[in-house]
Amino acid sequence: MRNAMRPLAILSLAAVLSLAGCAPPPTPLPTPITVQLAWTHQAQFAGLYAAESNGLYAAEGLAVSFVEGGVEVDKLAPVLAGTAQFGVASADELILARSQGLPVRALATIFRRSPIIFVSDAKLNFTRPQDFVGKTIRVSANVVATLRAMMAWVGIGPDQYTVVYLPSDLALFDSGDVPVWGIFSSSFGVTLKQAGYQLNTVYPDDYGVHFYGDTLFTTDAYAAAHADQVLRFVRASLAGWTYAIENPEAMPAVVQQYAPAADPAIEDAQMLANLPLVNTGEDHIGWMKPDAWAAMAVTLRTQGVLTQTLDVTQVYTLQYLEEIYK
Amino acid sequence: MKLGRLGLAAQLALVFVLFAAGILLVLGLLAYGSGRAGLQAATESELLSKAVDIETALDRWVAERRSDLTIFASSPDLLNEMEALAAAAPNSGAAAAAHAQLVRALQPHAGAGRPYLVVLVLDPVTAQVLAATDPTEEGKYRENQPYFLNGRNGPYVQNVYYSTTLQRPAMTVSAPLRAADGRLVAVLAGRIDLAEMNAIVQARTGLRQTDEAFLVNSAHLIVTLPRQAPNVAVLQHGLYTAAVNQCLTQTSGVTSAPDYRGVPALIVYRWLPERKMCLIVKLDQAEAFASVWAFG
Numbered sequence: 041m042r043n044a045m046r047p048l049a050i051l052s053l054a055a056v057l058s059l060a061g062c063a064p065p066p067t068p069l070p071t072p073i074t075v076q077l078a079w080t081h082q083a084q085f086a087g088l089y090a091a092e093s094n095g096l097y098a099a100e101g102l103a104v105s106f107v108e109g110g111v112e113v114d115k116l117a118p119v120l121a122g123t124a125q126f127g128v129a130s131a132d133e134l135i136l137a138r139s140q141g142l143p144v145r146a147l148a149t150i151f152r153r154s155p156i157i158f159v160s161d162a163k164l165n166f167t168r169p170q171d172f173v174g175k176t177i178r179v180s181a182n183v184v185a186t187l188r189a190m191m192a193w194v195g196i197g198p199d200q201y202t203v204v205y206l207p208s209d210l211a212l213f214d215s216g217d218v219p220v221w222g223i224f225s226s227s228f229g230v231t232l233k234q235a236g237y238q239l240n241t242v243y244p245d246d247y248g249v250h251f252y253g254d255t256l257f258t259t260d261a262y263a264a265a266h267a268d269q270v271l272r273f274v275r276a277s278l279a280g281w282t283y284a285i286e287n288p289e290a291m292p293a294v295v296q297q298y299a300p301a302a303d304p305a306i307e308d309a310q311m312l313a314n315l316p317l318v319n320t321g322e323d324h325i326g327w328m329k330p331d332a333w334a335a336m337a338v339t340l341r342t343q344g345v346l347t348q349t350l351d352v353t354q355v356y357t358l359q360y361l362e363e364i365y366k
Numbered sequence: 367m368k369l370g371r372l373g374l375a376a377q378l379a380l381v382f383v384l385f386a387a388g389i390l391l392v393l394g395l396l397a398y399g400s401g402r403a404g405l406q407a408a409t410e411s412e413l414l415s416k417a418v419d420i421e422t423a424l425d426r427w428v429a430e431r432r433s434d435l436t437i438f439a440s441s442p443d444l445l446n447e448m449e450a451l452a453a454a455a456p457n458s459g460a461a462a463a464a465h466a467q468l469v470r471a472l473q474p475h476a477g478a479g480r481p482y483l484v485v486l487v488l489d490p491v492t493a494q495v496l497a498a499t500d501p502t503e504e505g506k507y508r509e510n511q512p513y514f515l516n517g518r519n520g521p522y523v524q525n526v527y528y529s530t531t532l533q534r535p536a537m538t539v540s541a542p543l544r545a546a547d548g549r550l551v552a553v554l555a556g557r558i559d560l561a562e563m564n565a566i567v568q569a570r571t572g573l574r575q576t577d578e579a580f581l582v583n584s585a586h587l588i589v590t591l592p593r594q595a596p597n598v599a600v601l602q603h604g605l606y607t608a609a610v611n612q613c614l615t616q617t618s619g620v621t622s623a624p625d626y627r628g629v630p631a632l633i634v635y636r637w638l639p640e641r642k643m644c645l646i647v648k649l650d651q652a653e654a655f656a657s658v659w660a661f662g
Contacts, residue, residue, distance in 0.1 A: 153530055168505055193507070225533075243531040246506035288603045312602050316528045319604070321585030335510075 070103035071269060076124040077109045078182055078254060081299035083310035084227050085128065086291040087150065087318070091280025093294050100272035106298065111180050111207045116144060125262055126273060130154075130182040131252035131355075132189075132345075135337055138355045139348040143260040146333075146356035147274050148326035150281060151253025153317045154244065155224040156186045162238040164219055169194045169247055176202045176218050183222035185345050186244050186251060192343030193248040210235060224253075226313035234306055251336050252328070253317065263357070274360045278326045285319045288312060324365045328356055402655060406632065409654045410620050413577075413634040416570045417647045420579055421638055423566050428523055428641070431558055432539045434481050436521045439541035439554040447471050448487060448543055448552050451496065468497045475499075475556065482556035487543070488514055490550045506531075508555075513540040517553040525642045526560070526581075526589050535560060535589055564590040567645075576631075576650035581643045582610050589643060592626070609633040613644035622651065 077085055088106065091097050097104040107124060109115045116137055118124040128150070129137075137144050158177070160166040166175075169191055179187055188198060206212055208228035213221060223229055225241075232239060244251075256277060263270050284291055292307035319325060333352050340346035372380070438444065447468040454461035472485040476499035486508075487497040493509035508514045516522035517540025529536040540555040563581070567590045571577045581589040586604035588595075608623045613635035625631040630651040638645055 153528075167502065245530045248507050248509060250510055285604070286606045315587070315602075315604060316533075316585065319585045320528070321583055321587075 068101065070098060070101050073097070073102045073104045073126065073269070073273060074107060074118070074124040075104060076107050076113075076115050076118045076127040078115050078128040078130070079109045079180075079224075079227070081106070081108055081295065082227055082302065083291055083295050083307045083314060084224065084254065086288075086295060086311055086314065087281025087284040088128075088277055089280070089294045089298055090284045090287075090291065091276045093297060094280065094283060096276040096279050096283075097273070100276045102269070102272060102276065104273075111205055115181070116142065119144070119257065119259060119262075122259075122262070125266075125269075126256060126258050128254050129257055130156075130185075131255050131333070131336055132185040132340060133182055134255060134257055135333075135340060135350065135352065135355050136185060136346060139346055139350040144257050144355070145260050145263055146328065147256045147258060147263075147270065147360055148278060149252040149255045149328045150326060151226075151255075151314075151317045152320050152327070154186065154249075154251045154253045155226040155229075155313070155317050156183055156222060156244055156251075156253070157225045157229060158187070158190075158220055158222050158242040158244075159229065159232065159239040160220045161216070162240050164240070166220065166240055166242070169196060169242055172196070172220050172242075173200045175220050176204055178206045178212075178218045178221040178223075179203045180205060180208075180222070182253075185340065186249055187222050188345045189249045189251075189339055189343040190242075190244045190247045192345070213237075226310055226317060230309045230313055231306055234309060249339060250332075251339075252332060255328075256326075267359075271360050271363055274326070275364050278324075278364060281318060281325050284311070285315060285325065288315060324361070327361055327365070328358065330356075330358075401657075405655055405657065406622075409632050409649055410634065413632065413647045413649060414620070416577075416579060417634050417636045417645055420567055420570050420645060420647070421636065423570070424563065424638070425640055427562065427566055428539075428558075431481060431556070432521050432523050432541075434475075435539050435554060435556045436541045438475060439543045444468075444471050444554075445543060445545065445551065449545070452551065465497055469499065472497065472499050481558075483559045484557045486555045486557075488517075488553040488555060490518055490542075490552055493553075496552065511538075513538040513555050514553055516540070517555060518542055518550060525640075526583055528583075528585070528587075535583065535587070537563070560589065568593065571647075574649055574653060576653045577648070578625075579645065579647045581638075581641075581645055582614070583643050584614060586610060586614065592646075594627070609635040609646060609648075610644060613637055613646070625650075 075088065092104055107118065115127050115129050119127040120142060131146065131149060134144050134146050166172065173196055177187060184203060191201065204218060206218065208223060210231065213232065256274060258270060288311040291311045292304035295307045296302050333356055337346060337350060337352040447464065451461065451464040451468055454464050468487065476482045476485045484498060484500045484503060486495050486503055488508055489496055493507050493514045495503045495506050495508065498504050513522055513524040519542065521541045522539065524538045526535050526537045537558040537560060538555050539558060540553055542550055543552040543554050545551050567579050567581060571579045571593060578592045578594055580592040582605055583589050586606055588605060605626050607626055609621050612619065616637045618636045621633050623633060625633065625648055631648045632651055632654050633646060633648040636645045
């Protein structure tokens with residue numbers, strides 16, 4: 041009996057082996073990617089969340105996780121150290137970092153109009169940068185260069201006002217201890233409006249400062265070693281932002297997956313405020329213009345914020361955008 | 367009951383009745399199709415005619431605003447006021463008086479019921495707003511605005527753009543203010559009231575119950591409101607309908623497709639190259655085909 045079964049066993053083994061040979065190769069595990077955000081979870085990053093929740097990163101073979109930023113979080117350091125592969129920072133931060141020899145490289149600009157504004161209680165009657173002389177101004181890392189450039193544009197030096205780094209916190213704003221707040225119109229600005237504050241707003245755009253806002257970046261070394269991963273990440277991120285722009289009403293629920301305590305009404309209002317900043321109606325989502333980068337560097341240098349020598353073309357690359365939108 | 371049990375006459379009668387019914391059905395379908403096609407062609411023609419009418423009216427309106435500002439910029443009185451301001455020592459009493467006089471010269475041109483919402487006088491080098499009918503505009507800089515850059519050379523229309531500081535769409539015309547010797551003294555700019563643009567577009571609709579016309583900018587955002595807009599918030603999100611998407615590829619055409627409410631409509635979309643915007647003129651299919659549907 042045992043001998044009679046032997047040919048059958050051999051045939052079965054051969055069949056199994058041949059079937060194993062015909063089976064599709066195992067799907068490679070997605071590449072883990074960490075993104076260092078510029079701030080806490082909110083609609084400011086809606087397009088990245090949309091890319092994740094809609095499976096756009098997964099379709100590119102990436103398993104993306106996000107790390108929150110904050111007022112005390114150095115968002116460049118994790119990317120430079122390699123604990124995060126990509127980050128979100130403002131364009132001026134990247135210019136200044138590059139001028140200090142840090143090998144950061146901008147890949148795509150999400151906020152092609154800067155959301156930075158300076159607000160104060162309307163009762164204080166501050167209507168122009170000159171009114172900020174002698175005052176304390178709340179900033180965060182991605183606001184301070186804009187403040188310096190705007191004040192310098194109207195001839196006010198950094199010794200004529202005081203900056204303080206604070207989180208965007210309603211209670212702190214309400215205390216009135218800091219009269220001028222440098223904030224994002226599309227995030228804390230929305231929160232303040234919803235809370236009913238009567239505000240005066242000073243726009244850097246009115247005083248010679250026209251910077252790009254949130255920009256995706258990586259390091260030279262990572263881009264050189266993983267150009268394909270960079271391409272796939274940028275492609276999925278921009279597709280996520282395109283989805284978010286075309287479906288803003290869906291975004292509050294997506295944001296809540298990352299920030300469960302977020303107020304959907306505020307996230308919806310933030311998303312509406314994001315639309316004209318992200319989709320300018322010119323070029324593609326994420327597109328960057330060399331002229332705009334050059335103009336930002338000139339503004340920073342003219343206003344004394346950028347002091348080191350810098351080849352601004354080293355701050356960014358159009359390689360991935362050109363590949364994606366060819 | 368089997369046909370075979372009927373008499374020959376009855377069978378023949380039945381065949382003729384069925385044949386006649388068939389002919390009637392075919393003729394009915396042909397008539398329905400023909401009527402529907404005729405109505406569709408007539409409706410498309412009507413919508414296209416409205417679209418052309420609106421485009422012409424918009425171009426005329428913009429040309430008038432540009433012409434008004436150009437004439438104002440060549441006014442000797444305005445030039446005198448501007449030169450007085452330029453000649454006065456900064457922050458002096460003479461400068462304050464000249465500034466007040468200049469603003470008084472601007473005021474008849476701006477405000478409700480006047481050609482412009484706001485009129486600005488810009489320094490030709492720094493682009494600083496030297497005088498404005500809205501005092502909050504003074505002291506600001508417009509050095510990167512096309513209406514400043516191009517307005518130094520000649521009359522210019524900056525089509526609808528998103529104003530970061532106004533946080534809404536705006537449209538501005540500009541013209542150089544030149545001395546008798548041709549020297550550039552200032553740039554004069556007037557921000558156009560987009561409510562007027564809305565009125566021009568709306569004036570061509572309303573003859574039908576569901577006809578609508580509206581403008582969409584290149585960022586897919588509504589510039590003038592559709593009559594039947596369910597709520598403004600929906601429209602703030604931007605329009606990504608098939609007609610708008612197609613139109614923003616800078617093409618014009620006609621389509622039968624769901625509109626921004628998801629209601630089937632006959633839609634004429636027209637790219638306005640002069641305005642760099644998309645004009646949508648539409649009518650609900652239910653209204654367009656009501657008579658044939660009633661017949662059907």
